[in-house]
Amino acid sequence: MVRMGRRSEHTAEDLRTLILEASEQIIAAQGLAGLSAREIARSVGYSPGTIYNIFDSLDDLILQVEGRLLDQLDATLANLPCEGSPHSRVLQLGRAYLTFTAERPRLWNVLFEHHLPASEQVPAWYQDKLDTLMRRVENALRPLAPGGEQTDVERAARVLWAGVHGITSLATAEKLSTVTSEGAQALVDDLIRHYLAGLEHRRLAAAC
Secondary structure, three states, X not given: OOOOOOHHHOOHHXXXXXHHHHHXXXXXXXXXXXXXXXXXXXXXXXXXXXXXXXXXXXXXXXXXXXXXHHHHHHHHHHOOOOOOXXXXXXXXXXXXXXXXHHHOHHHHHHHHXXXXXXXXXXXXXXXXXXXXXXXXXXHHHHHHOHHHXXXXXXXXXXXXXXXXXXXXXXXXXXXXXXXXOOOHHHHHHHHHHHXXXXXXXXXXXXXX
């Protein structure tokens, strides 16, 4: 629980960080359903109104929490070794994604549980973070994509990511055992290897 000292010493940026950190702690412990302005205010020692002085709405706050998670994932993927074959690089991405989600399952699931009101659009800064992550997958897949056309690379990256995410979602929800006795990493590795083998076959066939 975050506790405040002398309130006058906290700048708006200090408060922003404190609120985000408290929100992450609440979500990690209780899931998105446990997050409310009242619960956050109780945790940081301020009134609920203070939260809305810093963030436009609770949806805005949750998006900022998601943005921090996306930045953390991007930093994790950026630190992966660049050497090795395209196959090994894609496997590394998949394994890193699985590990990242397994370490913070309730926080990561917020990205897919939280929905903006129908009248609101995803902010450009948020979409940029998603695009940056997807480009990492695209860059790893590009040497294996048949023809190397950008549209083919983009489609391959999204198909593969969707498959890996499906496995990780079952794992973080502790539902994987209802489908198979195999572990999540074995399934992720198997999915990636089979998908890349298919891409390689198509690439070689196109070259003939």
